[in-house]
Amino acid sequence: MNARQDVINGDLLVEDSRITALGSNITASADKVYDLQGDFLIPGLIQTHVHLCQTLFRGQADDLELLDWLRWKIWPLEGGHDPESIYDSALLGIGELFLGGTTTIVDMETVHHTEHAFQAILDSGIRALSGKVMMDEPGGGVLPSLQESTEDSLQESVDLFEKYHGQGNGRLEVAFTPRFVISCTDALLKEVSRLAREKNAFVHTHASENRSEVRVVEETRGMHNVVYLDRVGLTGPRLILAHCIWLDDEEKEILVRSRTRIAHCPSSNLKLASGVAAIPELLKRGAEISLGADGAPCNNNLDAFVEMRHAALIQKPFCGPTAMPAREVFALATIAGARAIGHEHDLGSLEVGKKADLAVVSRQGLHNWPNEGVDVYSQLVYQARSSDVRLTMVDGRIVMEERRLLTIDVPRLKESARRSLERVRRRVGLN
Amino acid sequence: MNARQDVINGDLLVEDSRITALGSNITASADKVYDLQGDFLIPGLIQTHVHLCQTLFRGQADDLELLDWLRWKIWPLEGGHDPESIYDSALLGIGELFLGGTTTIVDMETVHHTEHAFQAILDSGIRALSGKVMMDEPGGGVLPSLQESTEDSLQESVDLFEKYHGQGNGRLEVAFTPRFVISCTDALLKEVSRLAREKNAFVHTHASENRSEVRVVEETRGMHNVVYLDRVGLTGPRLILAHCIWLDDEEKEILVRSRTRIAHCPSSNLKLASGVAAIPELLKRGAEISLGADGAPCNNNLDAFVEMRHAALIQKPFCGPTAMPAREVFALATIAGARAIGHEHDLGSLEVGKKADLAVVSRQGLHNWPNEGVDVYSQLVYQARSSDVRLTMVDGRIVMEERRLLTIDVPRLKESARRSLERVRRRVGLN
Numbered sequence: 116m117n118a119r120q121d122v123i124n125g126d127l128l129v130e131d132s133r134i135t136a137l138g139s140n141i142t143a144s145a146d147k148v149y150d151l152q153g154d155f156l157i158p159g160l161i162q163t164h165v166h167l168c169q170t171l172f173r174g175q176a177d178d179l180e181l182l183d184w185l186r187w188k189i190w191p192l193e194g195g196h197d198p199e200s201i202y203d204s205a206l207l208g209i210g211e212l213f214l215g216g217t218t219t220i221v222d223m224e225t226v227h228h229t230e231h232a233f234q235a236i237l238d239s240g241i242r243a244l245s246g247k248v249m250m251d252e253p254g255g256g257v258l259p260s261l262q263e264s265t266e267d268s269l270q271e272s273v274d275l276f277e278k279y280h281g282q283g284n285g286r287l288e289v290a291f292t293p294r295f296v297i298s299c300t301d302a303l304l305k306e307v308s309r310l311a312r313e314k315n316a317f318v319h320t321h322a323s324e325n326r327s328e329v330r331v332v333e334e335t336r337g338m339h340n341v342v343y344l345d346r347v348g349l350t351g352p353r354l355i356l357a358h359c360i361w362l363d364d365e366e367k368e369i370l371v372r373s374r375t376r377i378a379h380c381p382s383s384n385l386k387l388a389s390g391v392a393a394i395p396e397l398l399k400r401g402a403e404i405s406l407g408a409d410g411a412p413c414n415n416n417l418d419a420f421v422e423m424r425h426a427a428l429i430q431k432p433f434c435g436p437t438a439m440p441a442r443e444v445f446a447l448a449t450i451a452g453a454r455a456i457g458h459e460h461d462l463g464s465l466e467v468g469k470k471a472d473l474a475v476v477s478r479q480g481l482h483n484w485p486n487e488g489v490d491v492y493s494q495l496v497y498q499a500r501s502s503d504v505r506l507t508m509v510d511g512r513i514v515m516e517e518r519r520l521l522t523i524d525v526p527r528l529k530e531s532a533r534r535s536l537e538r539v540r541r542r543v544g545l546n
Numbered sequence: 547m548n549a550r551q552d553v554i555n556g557d558l559l560v561e562d563s564r565i566t567a568l569g570s571n572i573t574a575s576a577d578k579v580y581d582l583q584g585d586f587l588i589p590g591l592i593q594t595h596v597h598l599c600q601t602l603f604r605g606q607a608d609d610l611e612l613l614d615w616l617r618w619k620i621w622p623l624e625g626g627h628d629p630e631s632i633y634d635s636a637l638l639g640i641g642e643l644f645l646g647g648t649t650t651i652v653d654m655e656t657v658h659h660t661e662h663a664f665q666a667i668l669d670s671g672i673r674a675l676s677g678k679v680m681m682d683e684p685g686g687g688v689l690p691s692l693q694e695s696t697e698d699s700l701q702e703s704v705d706l707f708e709k710y711h712g713q714g715n716g717r718l719e720v721a722f723t724p725r726f727v728i729s730c731t732d733a734l735l736k737e738v739s740r741l742a743r744e745k746n747a748f749v750h751t752h753a754s755e756n757r758s759e760v761r762v763v764e765e766t767r768g769m770h771n772v773v774y775l776d777r778v779g780l781t782g783p784r785l786i787l788a789h790c791i792w793l794d795d796e797e798k799e800i801l802v803r804s805r806t807r808i809a810h811c812p813s814s815n816l817k818l819a820s821g822v823a824a825i826p827e828l829l830k831r832g833a834e835i836s837l838g839a840d841g842a843p844c845n846n847n848l849d850a851f852v853e854m855r856h857a858a859l860i861q862k863p864f865c866g867p868t869a870m871p872a873r874e875v876f877a878l879a880t881i882a883g884a885r886a887i888g889h890e891h892d893l894g895s896l897e898v899g900k901k902a903d904l905a906v907v908s909r910q911g912l913h914n915w916p917n918e919g920v921d922v923y924s925q926l927v928y929q930a931r932s933s934d935v936r937l938t939m940v941d942g943r944i945v946m947e948e949r950r951l952l953t954i955d956v957p958r959l960k961e962s963a964r965r966s967l968e969r970v971r972r973r974v975g976l977n
Contacts, residue, residue, distance in 0.1 A: 171916070173913075173920070173929065174917075174919075174920030174921065174924045174925060174928070174929065175919060175920065177871075177872065177921065177924050177928065178867045178868045178871055179867050180866070180867050184867075207912055207915065210912040211911075211912045211913045214911075214912065214913075382859060384863065385859035385860060385862055385863055386858075386859050386862060386867070386928070387862075387867060388862040388863050388865075388866050388867040388869075389863065390863045391863055414928075415924070415928040415929045416913055416928075416929065416931075417913070418913070427817075428813065428816035428817050429816060429860070431816055431817060431818075431819040432815065432816055432819050432820065432821045432822055434819075435611070435819050436609045436610050436611050436615075436817070436818060436819040437609045438819075440608075440609055441608065480642075480645075481638055481641040481642045481645065481956070481959075481960075482604075482642045482645075482847055482848070482849070484638065484960055484963060484964075485602070485960070485963050485964040485967045486605075487964070487967055487968060487971065487977070488605075488606060488967075488971060488976060488977065489604070489605030489606065490605065490608065493605045493608050493846070494605060497605070497608065497817070497845075497846040497847075498604065498605065498846045498847065500847075500931065500932075500933060501931075502931060502933035525912070528912075529912075529915055529916070532915060532916050533915075533916040533918070536916045536918055536919075537918060540918065540919060545919060546918070546919065
């Protein structure tokens with residue numbers, strides 16, 4: 116898939132971390148040659164909103180709405196993390212992402228131990244824009260284990276940025292990551308806005324996911340959520356906002372005008388009973404939309420194929436059968452994701468000079484057969500499954516081949532993750 | 547899973563086609579012993595609405611509403627079938643179903659060549675309630691290739707019933723299968739009603755899937771769709787109605803009172819832009835609901851795990867996060883499916899004396915790990931994927947083991963299906 120989403124029959128040459136040739140007339144001698152036998156070679160999938168630190172808590176918080184889900188389950192569990200459990204949680208999520216062809220994520224960690232998630236990102240080979248969560252607003256049900264002062268929150272975020280931004284051959288970038296307006300003071304958000312401009316850094320947060328959330332923002336800030344984010348100077352092409360379901364007309368216009376990046380999370384929006392985001396309307400207005408699975412406890416998968424199929428299907432009963440066609444949805448999970456993180460020049464499509472972030476998707480399964488007359492994007496969005504992914508490459512390095520993870524010791528991780536969950540649950544009084 | 551949905555830690559003994567012991571104290575010598583190592587042994591999944599004859603047309607009819615989808619794509623393609631393409635289409639669907647743990651289906655074939663689909667059902671070992679589609683109403687865009695007289699339609703349906711009902715050790719049962727009210731005459735539906743009562747047979751049809759469909763029924767019959775089905779004597783515990791989205795209060799009451807079986811098809815309802823069926827309300831009223839993937843060209847999978855997850859998630863934004871909990875959804879795909887086809891005494895749960903229709907679901911994948919404190923039904927509905935199914939057994943016979951189909955020659959089927967699709971497409975002018 117190149118920038119015009121053409122489907123090309125041919126070969127692709129990778130040298131070091133880049134694509135250096137593409138097409139039917141490549142003459143090169145390569146160390147390794149893969150015969151894909153008619154399978155699909157696609158750009159690595161990009162998910163612009165996940166929480167690696169929550170992977171360990173999959174299935175621990177079902178059937179709750181956002182604020183209860185946070186206060187009763189997710190905040191206590193995040194507060195129970197230790198360095199090792201953060202590392203295991205991140206690696207568990209990354210393994211699942213690689214097995215499903217995701218090569219790049221925008222990640223939100225928790226308040227503490229973020230450097231251990233960064234270590235998992237660096238060790239595994241995934242590409243990530245990640246940051247420590249910021250929560251300096253006292254009250255609102257935040258436990259002492261997650262409460263931090265404004266100064267500490269800012270200082271730690273800056274320290275992480277200085278130390279880790281650009282590490283791993285540029286694979287790890289660091290963002291400022293306030294959780295959402297409710298859990299942040301006005302002072303913190305204004306300083307984040309100033310710092311992000313100063314350092315040309317991204318800001319990644321949640322907005323307008325849930326009706327109770329936007330009501331609280333209106334009560335405490337005296338204005339609508341996105342209007343407030345605009346007033347404190349956060350909106351713009353370096354702000355990534357997850358969800359954006361409950362927006363009025365003025366807020367939609369602010370997001371479009373400011374080119375703020377919207378991370379659409381269809382499964383999570385359904386499972387937390389948040390709502391159905393007006394994505395077709397936002398796209399028509401010119402909004403910048405990409406896709407993400409969100410965290411494991413509100414999904415309960417981290418599967419870009421599931422999110423693509425949901426993003427397409429969920430809109431059709433409301434907007435008609437041609438809403439969100441497969442080709443457009445596939446772009447949301449690739450080139451639009453690259454644009455969201457300012458990497459459209461080197462990620463999100465298969466073109467000479469771009470980074471070798473890619474995946475091979477089998478079309479040999481009975482559920483993909485036969486193919487004559489079937490649109491490639493229909494196959495990728497409506498039919499294909501993460502279990503069809505045969506190979507995943509990030510930055511020119513193969514991280515998964517024939518369903519085996521090459522950068523993660525799976526038996527060791529599983530045993531360590533089991534013990535980590537046990538420890539966290541004990542620490543927060545769950546067993 | 548027994549009738550109370552208890553989760554039991556223990557062993558299960560199969561002799562011939564039945565479960566003969568269950569629990570932790572079985573003393574028996576078996577020909578084969580499987581160590582499931584903590585994986586899930588579940589009742590075989592039951593899908594109460596599929597179209598095996600359409601599997602070959604997956605991806606040939608995307609992004610259309612029901613009536614256009616039928617008239618422009620599906621009816622011409624069905625009319626282009628030959629005996630071999632029907633057989634291949636059925637076998638292709640059955641292979642995918644086995645790989646996803648589905649052991650029983652309620653199937654709707656097309657007008658012609660139904661005996662060849664029956665042959666695929668008998669050869670493969672799946673359990674099915676199936677029938678030839680009936681379409682005797684001239685007009686409405688039906689092509690000559692599918693048009694049949696009332697007499698021929700009835701006679702052929704009766705002949706198929708007499709010849710095939712109960713074949714394959716009872717695995718194949720035959721239903722009367724009018725397509726939907728629009729494509730059937732009043733005379734045909736009344737005679738189907740009489741015949742079904744006489745033979746104690748099931749009737750399987752579509753109803754109230756689409757707003758244009760219910761409008762046409764109201765114009766031609768002068769009453770609402772389900773009221774009409776009730777008047778011609780079809781409603782009752784031996785009628786399976788697929789979809790049931792556009793119902794008024796009176797129609798809901800008729801369905802509940804008559805104990806008519808409703809086959810809910812969440813993916814198909816989304817993809818054809820049909821709507822979101824009011825399943826939580828119908829369940830509360832006491833309606834009989836089960837699940838189905840519908841045909842491959844309106845889904846585009848035949849995956850009970852996808853349908854379970856959709857059935858749960860799609861309702862939550864409208865009915866709250868506790869709507870359609872995992873445990874209840876899993877019952878829809880098992881014991882409720884058994885009840886839908888009058889087999890609750892011998893299918894749909896793992897109990898001594900019931901048929902050995904079952905599946906083994908791995909929980910070893912990173913996306914299922916770790917499990918401590920996670921509800922089993924949450925794992926099955928929110929996390930698990932069809933690719934997690936390790937073994938599928940129908941009627942005591944293993945039909946899939948470690949992702950290999952044991953009753954289907956896959957390379958031969960793939961080549962034959964490829965040629966069949968080519969033939970059908972050529973016949974209807976598509977290449």
